[in-house]
Amino acid sequence: MGIREEKAPDGSCVIKIEGKFDINVQAEFRQAYEKYPRTGKFVVDLKDSDYLDSSALGMLLQLREYAENRKERVILRNCGKRVKDILSVAKLCPLFTME
Numbered sequence: 001m002g003i004r005e006e007k008a009p010d011g012s013c014v015i016k017i018e019g020k021f022d023i024n025v026q027a028e029f030r031q032a033y034e035k036y037p038r039t040g041k042f043v044v045d046l047k048d049s050d051y052l053d054s055s056a057l058g059m060l061l062q063l064r065e066y067a068e069n070r071k072e073r074v075i076l077r078n079c080g081k082r083v084k085d086i087l088s089v090a091k092l093c094p095l096f097t098m099e
Contacts, residue, residue, distance in 0.1 A: 005032035012041035017049040021056040029059050038068055047078035052086050064095060075099055 001019035008014050013036040015029065033042055042063055046052075060076070067073035075097045079087065087093050 003028040014043045016045045020051045021049050022053045023055040041073050043075045045077045046083050050080050050082045057090050
């Protein structure tokens with residue numbers, strides 16, 4: 001459980017969330033993306049997570065800020081219904097590219 005980070009063939013940062021996406025992974029999440037240039041592409045894969053709390057929403061916004069507030073640079077991938085509902089209620093969907 002936790003965060004797994006890997007470099008995709010195109011050089012982008014892929015951060016896989018496993019289990020709960022909450023305050024307990026905050027430092028690990030930040031460390032994963034700070035290894036990459038701000039001008040790169042960041043993919044957050046939520047396939048193995050169905051739980052986000054308010055701190056996770058804040059972490060996603062911090063990642064977006066790190067990526068120079070460019071929607072096309074932060075991709076949320078494999079969001080299940082529950083995760084999409086949370087993002088929708090928080091009105092964050094328009095701030096990210098959803099795949």
